[in-house]
Amino acid sequence: MAIVGHGGTDIVRQLVGNVVNIFKKKRAPCTSPCDGFVLKMHYQWTFWLLLAGFSFVWYSWYHRDVITCVNHFNAETQVRLDYINICLSYTFVEEPGQERRYLLFYRWIHWTLLVLAAFYYIPRKFSKNSENPKVKKLIEDLALHSARYDHAERELVERAARYIVLNHNTHNGIYFKFLGCNVIALLVDIFCFQALDFVFQGRFINYGWMAYPYERDPVNFSDYMSRTFPPFAKCELDPHNKLVARRTETLGCHLTVMELYEKVFLIIWVWLIILTTVTCAYLIFLGFMWLPYFRLMILKVAKPPNAKETVSNTIMSVLNCCKIGDVYLLYRLKQHLSHARFYELLTRLDDPEMVQMMTEDPADRVVQAKNQDNLRHRQPKMTAATPKGKFANPAEIFIPGTNGYLVE
Secondary structure (H helix, E strand, O other): OOOOOHHHHHHHHHHHHHHHHHHHOOOOOOOOOOOOHHHHHHHHHHHHHHHHHHHHHHHHHHHOOOEEEEEOOEEEEEOOHHHHHHHHHHOEEOOOOOOOEEOOOOOOHHHHHHHHHHHOOHHHHHHHHOOOHHHHHHHHHHHHHOOOOOOHHHHHHHHHHHHHHHOOOOOHHHHHHHHHHHHHHHHHHHHHHHHHHHHOOOOOOOHHHHOOOOOOOOOOOOOHHHHHOOOEEEEEEOHHHOOOOOOOEEEEEEEOOHHHHHHHHHHHHHHHHHHHHHHHHHHHHHHHOOOHHHHHHHHOOOOOOOOOOOHHHHHHHHHOOOOHHHHHHHHHHHOOOOHHHHHHHHHHHOOHHHHHHHHOOHHHHHHHHHHHHHHHOOOOOOOOOOOOOOOOOHHHOOEEOOOOOEEO
């Protein structure tokens, strides 16, 4: 095979550098209400894993000989390049009692990894299109300032309580969108398994446990890994190929990249098993949020010293008037608050005065505030009181008597 110049090496170095930088940089907290750890396992970890697998295989294809074929009539000389080009796509193996199996994946498998990497970015597109800007801003503020040792966290708790009360029972869409993103991620996992199983002619789904305990047979290549990725195969040129006239030639070929394939796809198989299991478990976790007892358990915190009643009673009092979307939002807020602050948030939501104040009509509050302001600035009127009785003139109240005293 022809060797590509240094441009290919630069691309590989750039890809490897991007993968390394992912693990070096500090991870930002997840603040999007429709994003999470499981989704990041898909559109970040798996995406870069498949891209790294593509880079390794692509580098091997363009920087080394990927196939060597000889004719049994002249085994000391490699066959013509046009013959090799055919054998890259149509090599086959023959096993006793089975039909000839062509290794159609050998030449194109790394491009399959590139396409599957693009599929694993689909959950991220759905997640970004499902974001709620207000909820995202609220979670961002909690994530950035919740660790401060001042009144900032208390102010954030008050802000979160006001937002939840004002937007009570309106967050079901966030929950169902997030659930849908995880369902899409699971469908991508299943599709990836089926696609690779189709490419490998039905030998990928069982690849990991059929190859266990991963003992190799370097003589006869009878183990499962060597039969799935055979390092040695045959290539037959007959009159249908139009290159050998009317004769038939059988070539023996060494597929040098097969040793890399068997290791790369074993890692991918193990990771896909873990990823699919974690995704299914997380979907079950999201489904359990419909159960009242499970809601209590995921929102339960350690009882702070200033708690006036049990935490369970406070949580149940709040959950009695919450829908599934509110429960999910409280669960996300809990991840960024301490136990004491989250309990304070629950008590604020359980406070009937705050609920009444926040649910009151703003116009009524304005009118009431104006009335109170008018009463506060009202000047009392000074009026002379007219005495009640038979004396209309105040001077007639006192009449000088004969004995020197004033009598009525």
